[in-house]
Amino acid sequence: MPTQYAQAVQCTGGRNPREEVTNLGAGRVASQPGSRPAAILADGGGACNSGAKDSAYHPEGAWVLSQDTSQLKLYSCYQLSAGHTTGLSLNNDRLYKLAYSTEVFLNRGKEKLKDTVGYRISSNVDVALLWRNPDGDDDQLIKITINDVNMENVNQQRGEKSIFKGKNTLKIMGKENLEALRRPVLLHLIHGKVKEFYSYQNEPVAIENLKRGLASLFQMQLSSGTTNEVDISGDCKVTYQAHRDKVTKIKALESCKISRSGFTTQNQVLGVSSKATSVTTYKIEDSFVIAVTAEEIHTFGLNFLPTVTGKIASKQKLELKTTEAGPRLMPGKQVAAIIKAVDSKYAAIPIVGQVFQSKCKGCPSLLERWQSTRKHLLPENLSKAEAVRSFLAFIQHLRTAKKEEILQILKSEDKEVLPQLVDAVTSAQTPDSLEAILDFLDFKSDSSIILQERFLYACGFASHPNEVLLKALMSKFKGSFGSNDIRETVMIIIGALVRKLCQNEGCKRKAVVEAKKLILGGLEKPEKKEDTMMYLLALKNALLPEGIPLLLKYAEAGEGPVSHLATTTLQRYDVPFITDEVKKTLNRIYHQNRKVHEKTVRTAAAAIILNNNPSYMEVKNLLLSIGELPKEMSKYMLTVVHDIIRFEMPASKMVRRVLKEMVVHNYDRFSKSGSSSAYTGYIARDPYSASMYSLDILYSGSGILRRSNLNIFQYIGKAHLQASQVVIEAQGLEALIAATPDEGEENLDSYAGLSAILFDVQLRPVTFFNGYSDLMSKMLSVSGDPVSVVKGLILLIDHSQEIQLQSGLKANTEVQGGLAIDISGSMEFSLWYRESKTRVKNRVVAVVTGDITVDSSFVNVGLEISAETEAGLEFISTVQFSQYPFLVCMQMDKDGAPFRQLETKYERLSTGKGYVSQRRKEKLLAGSELPLHQENSEMCKVVFAPEPESTSNSWF
Numbered sequence: 030m031p032t033q034y035a036q037a038v039q040c041t042g043g044r045n046p047r048e049e050v051t052n053l054g055a056g057r058v059a060s061q062p063g064s065r066p067a068a069i070l071a072d073g074g075g076a077c078n079s080g081a082k083d084s085a086y087h088p089e090g091a092w093v094l095s096q097d098t099s100q101l102k103l104y105s106c107y108q109l110s111a112g113h114t115t116g117l118s119l120n121n122d123r124l125y126k127l128a129y130s131t132e133v134f135l136n137r138g139k140e141k142l143k144d145t146v147g148y149r150i151s152s153n154v155d156v157a158l159l160w161r162n163p164d165g166d167d168d169q170l171i172k173i174t175i176n177d178v179n180m181e182n183v184n185q186q187r188g189e190k191s192i193f194k195g196k197n198t199l200k201i202m203g204k205e206n207l208e209a210l211r212r213p214v215l216l217h218l219i220h221g222k223v224k225e226f227y228s229y230q231n232e233p234v235a236i237e238n239l240k241r242g243l244a245s246l247f248q249m250q251l252s253s254g255t256t257n258e259v260d261i262s263g264d265c266k267v268t269y270q271a272h273r274d275k276v277t278k279i280k281a282l283e284s285c286k287i288s289r290s291g292f293t294t295q296n297q298v299l300g301v302s303s304k305a306t307s308v309t310t311y312k313i314e315d316s317f318v319i320a321v322t323a324e325e326i327h328t329f330g331l332n333f334l335p336t337v338t339g340k341i342a343s344k345q346k347l348e349l350k351t352t353e354a355g356p357r358l359m360p361g362k363q364v365a366a367i368i369k370a371v372d373s374k375y376a377a378i379p380i381v382g383q384v385f386q387s388k389c390k391g392c393p394s395l396l397e398r399w400q401s402t403r404k405h406l407l408p409e410n411l412s413k414a415e416a417v418r419s420f421l422a423f424i425q426h427l428r429t430a431k432k433e434e435i436l437q438i439l440k441s442e443d444k445e446v447l448p449q450l451v452d453a454v455t456s457a458q459t460p461d462s463l464e465a466i467l468d469f470l471d472f473k474s475d476s477s478i479i480l481q482e483r484f485l486y487a488c489g490f491a492s493h494p495n496e497v498l499l500k501a502l503m504s505k506f507k508g509s510f511g512s513n514d515i516r517e518t519v520m521i522i523i524g525a526l527v528r529k530l531c532q533n534e535g536c537k538r539k540a541v542v543e544a545k546k547l548i549l550g551g552l553e554k555p556e557k558k559e560d561t562m563m564y565l566l567a568l569k570n571a572l573l574p575e576g577i578p579l580l581l582k583y584a585e586a587g588e589g590p591v592s593h594l595a596t597t598t599l600q601r602y603d604v605p606f607i608t609d610e611v612k613k614t615l616n617r618i619y620h621q622n623r624k625v626h627e628k629t630v631r632t633a634a635a636a637i638i639l640n641n642n643p644s645y646m647e648v649k650n651l652l653l654s655i656g657e658l659p660k661e662m663s664k665y666m667l668t669v670v671h672d673i674i675r676f677e678m679p680a681s682k683m684v685r686r687v688l689k690e691m692v693v694h695n696y697d698r699f700s701k702s703g704s705s706s707a708y709t710g711y712i713a714r715d716p717y718s719a720s721m722y723s724l725d726i727l728y729s730g731s732g733i734l735r736r737s738n739l740n741i742f743q744y745i746g747k748a749h750l751q752a753s754q755v756v757i758e759a760q761g762l763e764a765l766i767a768a769t770p771d772e773g774e775e776n777l778d779s780y781a782g783l784s785a786i787l788f789d790v791q792l793r794p795v796t797f798f799n800g801y802s803d804l805m806s807k808m809l810s811v812s813g814d815p816v817s818v819v820k821g822l823i824l825l826i827d828h829s830q831e832i833q834l835q836s837g838l839k840a841n842t843e844v845q846g847g848l849a850i851d852i853s854g855s856m857e858f859s860l861w862y863r864e865s866k867t868r869v870k871n872r873v874v875a876v877v878t879g880d881i882t883v884d885s886s887f888v889n890v891g892l893e894i895s896a897e898t899e900a901g902l903e904f905i906s907t908v909q910f911s912q913y914p915f916l917v918c919m920q921m922d923k924d925g926a927p928f929r930q931l932e933t934k935y936e937r938l939s940t941g942k943g944y945v946s947q948r949r950k951e952k953l954l955a956g957s958e959l960p961l962h963q964e965n966s967e968m969c970k971v972v973f974a975p976e977p978e979s980t981s982n983s984w985f
Contacts, residue, residue: 116221
């Protein structure tokens with residue numbers, strides 16, 4: 030006899046335990062009518078006094094199901110032997126009658142039941158023991174049969190609007206589904222854990238999942254502890270908490286290993302936060318389990334927009350009602366032979382939930398969907414929210430389309446709508462869509478540059494890029510191009526993809542390693558000198574730690590634009606990468622220890638030092654330099670210091686400490702005049718998030734714009750996103766007003782251009798003019814038309830998750846966010862009026878959609894939430910150089926923005942009947958002029974002073 034049997038000492042009312050075990054081993058009921066079953070309690074106590082009638086004592090501490098005809102009770106027994114756990118055990122020759130229900134409902138998270146959508150499936154369940162291993166009572170085969178199925182709304186107040194009203198279960202589910210649901214399944218349990226799950230083959234997957242959900246409730250253990258179990262949710266970590274009146278099973282859903290499709294945006298600011306819990310409770314009364322309840326809850330929320338949120342609640346209840354005479358045990362030692370004897374059509378299938386896709390009856394083709402979408406994507410409609418909604422919806426259709434369908438539409442479209450179609454096809458990010466767009470675009474031709482650029486930028490903004498996309502772009506880069514601008518853009522976007530793949534733990538993938546070598550190799554030994562800028566821009570996107578030594582070399586030894594680009598690339602690295610060695614080089618650049626540098630390079634180096642834990646001496650030397658710098662650079666550094674203190678930036682404590690020294694903080698140093706400035710402020714903020722802007726402008730000593738830098742950042746907790754950066758740079762323009770260039774800038778060519786970062790992706794810079802002759806021709810043409818930096822439709826937020834609910838139902842969560850964006854810049858000179866003006870315009874239409882559905886193939890419930898706005902931000906810098914000192918006025922105007930939100934809840938039968946509820950909210954967010962420093966406000970009053978009214982009607 031096994032040693033654990035002998036531990037049931039004195040639990041049989043004085044009878045011989047060894048004799049008791051022998052009887053049970055033969056599969057017979059051990060105790061006689063009227064006797065009390067024996068058990069060992071969890072705390073190792075003595076005899077159990079349950080008062081049950083005609084019950085079977087299980088020697089290994091299993092549950093024992095009472096043969097009392099009034100109700101079915103599960104007897105809680107515990108085994109004291111180390112490492113041994115036990116679970117459900119049924120009595121011989123009995124049929125157990127149970128009531129089962131599963132329900133699901135959706136809402137926004139804090140709504141009342143009457144505001145939810147969902148349904149309940151209820152049924153009776155028959156359970157019988159078919160076979161018990163004669164060599165071990167804890168090895169059983171049970172049969173589970175569902176019958177008397179009924180469906181109803183969770184919300185009982187639906188009344189006449191109920192989709193189930195007047196519909197019987199056969200009509201709702203269909204004959205095939207209902208027959209499959211009624212067919213029994215077999216469950217092989219060993220020590221309370223599922224060994225195999227047997228069902229008929231080729232049943233509808235959705236129906237098999239419902240049966241898996243019920244069968245999973247029969248898997249449990251009665252002792253406290255943590256283990257791994259495989260059930261419908263996958264291979265999951267579960268924790269049992271055993272008490273006298275209940276056993277609680279907590280399933281760590283985030284640990285479940287199950288194959289499910291899905292993806293999400295890596296950046297937390299644009300990401301979706303989710304939380305999932307699963308708790309199953311086995312209620313015990315007078316040492317008997319009388320009911321099982323399970324509750325699983327999934328909540329979702331868009332991080333930067335808390336109004337886009339949803340909740341899925343799924344509940345199961347299994348209540349044991351009564352027992353009656355059932356089938357006799359089948360003799361045999363091998364379970365396989367027993368199953369074959371029951372029905373040879375049974376097959377072992379995974380108890381883990383399987384994927385299914387509901388068929389769309391009468392759905393339009395991709396071409397038909399495009400025809401209804403096309404009108405919304407015409408250029409004249411891109412300023413409307415409907416354009417972005419249509420763009421997001423069409424992406425979902427493209428994700429299920431074949432290459433040939435997509436290619437057919439691409440080849441049949443005209444020029445005005447093709448750029449928007451390319452945005453959508455690229456954003457779909459499926460193998461078919463990528464193959465279609467690559468077949469369609471000809472990079473050797475210069476006739477479709479706009480389409481090629483739109484494709485590449487859509488790749489750069491890809492929410493979940495893969496190796497295939499990176500390989501495709503590297504293959505294109507090694508080929509020939511009709512436009513050198515496109516060749517440069519390909520390399521810049523390769524850098525963006527490398528960073529995104531590395532953020533997703535893909536840095537060691539073969540394609541990523543090859544791309545890193547390509548970027549770094551291009552910087553170490555560029556084939557052409559002009560390619561250096563291209564590889565630096567790629568590294569500015571990739572942010573490879575191993576590229577920092579190369580950046581330091583180019584920053585310190587490079588010339589003009591190369592040195593500036595290398596320094597601004599270092600600005601994008603996180604604090605841990607800006608080591609003391611890096612700051613030594615930056616200090617040499619700022620203080621010009623080895624060579625003379627341009628103001629733009631020196632101020633960028635200073636910004637990096639001040640933003641990365643500067644030491645006392647570093648701050649002191651920077652402040653001491655202010656009195657020795659050129660006039661505008663001194664003023665610029667002075668405003669940077671004031672901004673750090675005013676905005677309480679990380680370096681503010683150290684700056685305040687240094688300023689206590691009189692040699693640093695004195696009137697001579699802190700009274701420098703000039704037009705350059707730096708300012709940081711909030712666009713919006715709350716306890717959990719903040720939108721910030723920063724604007725710094727550096728002028729040359731002659732008063733001509735040298736660099737303006739406008740940044741917008743979004744912060745959520747510790748995560749941040751550089752939403753945009755627009756930098757306008759100008760140089761070599763002193764000859765226009767016969768001024769003297771600053772030190773180190775005497776031989777610079779005339780140049781003006783614009784560089785932009787959009788959603789953490791550096792774009793290819795745009796040139797206004799390059800060279801004196803180009804400048805003069807554009808000035809004489811008197812064209813103040815803005816130059817487009819980026820224009821198009823962007824899929825910015827992209828989250829898709831398929832969830833296997835424990836009940837057997839399938840849930841899906843989709844959150845998409847898109848933009849129609851237009852960023853442009855212009856630079857105007859007027860020698861006649863002796864005035865220059867730069868403009869940067871940001872126009873954005875944003876739409877976010879969240880869609881949560883629960884599908885059983887015959888009933889579908891869903892919650893759709895959408896939010897949309899149209900916003901604009903314009904920065905204008907006006908310089909009047911008709912007098913000295915020059916007058917400079919900066920303006921940042923935020924347009925008024927409507928904000929609309931729509932909530933739709935629905936319940937729908939596959940037969941077509943449905944229920945829909947909608948809510949809509951709308952408000953106007955007021956426009957404003959964003960504040961800058963006080964000096965600027967005073968200057969603007971002078972620049973835009975009202976003309977004096979005439980006091981005379983005379984002509985003279």
